[in-house]
Amino acid sequence: MTEEGLLVFKDIAEISGHVVKRWLNISANAIDHKGIFIVALSGGSTPLSLHKKLIDSKDLIQWDKIHIFLVDERFVPYDSNESNFRMIKETLLDHIKIPSGNIHPIPIEKGSAASASKYEEEMSSFFHLKKGSFPQFDLILLGIGDDGHTASLFSGQPALDEKEHLAASVKSGDTIKQDRITITFPVINNADNILFMAAGTGKAEAVRQIIENSNCRLPAAMVRPVSGSRTFLIDERAGSLLTK
Numbered sequence: 599m600t601e602e603g604l605l606v607f608k609d610i611a612e613i614s615g616h617v618v619k620r621w622l623n624i625s626a627n628a629i630d631h632k633g634i635f636i637v638a639l640s641g642g643s644t645p646l647s648l649h650k651k652l653i654d655s656k657d658l659i660q661w662d663k664i665h666i667f668l669v670d671e672r673f674v675p676y677d678s679n680e681s682n683f684r685m686i687k688e689t690l691l692d693h694i695k696i697p698s699g700n701i702h703p704i705p706i707e708k709g710s711a712a713s714a715s716k717y718e719e720e721m722s723s724f725f726h727l728k729k730g731s732f733p734q735f736d737l738i739l740l741g742i743g744d745d746g747h748t749a750s751l752f753s754g755q756p757a758l759d760e761k762e763h764l765a766a767s768v769k770s771g772d773t774i775k776q777d778r779i780t781i782t783f784p785v786i787n788n789a790d791n792i793l794f795m796a797a798g799t800g801k802a803e804a805v806r807q808i809i810e811n812s813n814c815r816l817p818a819a820m821v822r823p824v825s826g827s828r829t830f831l832i833d834e835r836a837g838s839l840l841t842k
C-alpha cells in the first residue's frame with residue numbers, strides 16, 4: 599500500500615477543490631491507459647460541495663469516458679429523500695452530459711440482499727471478472743460517519759467480515775434507519791486510489807482514532823489498499839483532536 603496519509607485543509611471547499619485536481623489527474627491517466635475512468639461515489643452530505651465544483655469544471659472532464667458507481671445505498675426508492683442515487687443525480691448527474699449507460703446505480707430489488715446480489719452481478723459483468731477476483735476502481739471516494747463507519751460498513755455488522763462478495767446487504771437496527779447495500783472491503787481495498795473526505799467537529803473523535811490508533815477497529819480504519827493509495831482529506835475541525 600502507498601500510504602499518502604493525511605492532508606488538512608481549511609474547510610470542505612478546499613478539500614473539494616483538491617479532490618477535483620486529483621480527479622482530473624487520475625482520470626487523465628486512466629483514460630490514457632485504458633480509455634475509461636471508473637469511479638465510485640459516496641452518499642451523505644460531504645460530497646455536495648465536490649459535486650458543485652465538478653459541475654463548475656465540467657468542460658475539463660470527459661464525461662463520456664467516465665463510469666460512475668456508488669459505494670452504498672439505502673434500501674429506499676430512488677425518489678426518496680434518503681436515496682444516495684437521488685442525491686448524486688440531483689447534485690451532479692442532472693448537470694453534466696454523461697451517457698446513461700455510464701451510470702451504475704445500486705438496483706433496488708425485492709429486498710436488500712437481492713439488491714446486493716444484483717449489484718455484484720453488475721460489477722462482475724462490467725469489469726469482466728473471473729470468479730474470486732475483485733474489480734479495480736480507479737478512484738473510490740469515501741466519507742466517514744461520526745461513529746467511524748464508511749460506505750455502509752458499520753461496526754458490529756457481518757458485512758465487515760465479507761471476504762468473497764463484492765456487495766453486501768446491511769440490516770436496519772438501532773442506529774441504521776433503513777436496510778442498506780454496500781460495496782465490501784475487498785472491493786474498496788482493491789482500488790487504485792482511495793480518498794476519504796471528512797469535515798466538521800462531529801468527525802473529530804473518529805478521525806483521531808482512525809489516524810492515531812494503529813489498532814483502531816472502526817470500519818474506516820479497516821480500509822487498507824492492497825496496492826493502491828489511501829489519503830484522508832480532512833478540514834481543520836475534523837482534525838481538531840489530532841495530537842500530532
Ligand code: 6PG
Binds near residue numbers: 640643740742747
Ligand atoms: C451514506 C454514506 C456514508 C457517508 C458517511 C458520512 O450513504 O451516508 O455513503 O458512508 O459517507 O455517513 O456522511 P456525511 O457526509 O453526511 O457526513
